[in-house]
Amino acid sequence: DIQMTQSPSSLSASVGDRVTITCRASQGISNYLAWFQQKPGKAPKSLIYAASSLQSGVPSKFSGSGSGTDFTLTISSLQPEDFATYYCQQYNDYPLTFGGGTKVEIK
């Protein structure tokens, strides 16, 4: 199975901060990488697919990059509605696997 490792597991940031979350795959996955946002008690929401493509309706403050084994999700200017947990997920091979999540909290 492909292991997905996210870092950090949590972070504290202020409104307006630029935030970067990293995700590393245990083997190469090309660009078959997605990012999701999840708020408490809610279903995950798709943000990014194919490592860097923005899902329809998602604001451009979210961006993704990377290929192979190393990927990043960046939020350019953190807003109150962005405080949530973020997950990466590989869909290069079965079983599909997720990172452990990064909880973004208010400083």
Added chain:
Amino acid sequence: QVQVVQSGAEVKKPGASVKVSCKASGYTFNSYYIHWVRQAPGQGLEWMGIINPSDSRTRNAQKFQGRLTVTRDTSTKTVYMELSSLRSEDTAVYYCALEYNTSSFDFWGQGTLVTVSS
């Protein structure tokens, strides 16, 4: 609009089975795969399996082999996830997720809480 809507919360005893439904609307049902993902309380996301509604072929995570059955009913545009031999560790929110236009999970159901308790 495209959406998938799940059935309501369930409480089951250890050893029982649970069957959760996921009803699709707003698109051509046979054309897009549906996945099942679960999330234990306070934990991360875990992929369980996938079904191709056009031919009902499935693929399950090895962890659930022998316990997980995913089926579909094309007449009602509904996918079902049945998990048997339930144990307390199966207590989780179960999500269906639609692979619509990106090969990723584009649309998610609202989640179904399954509680396994004696």
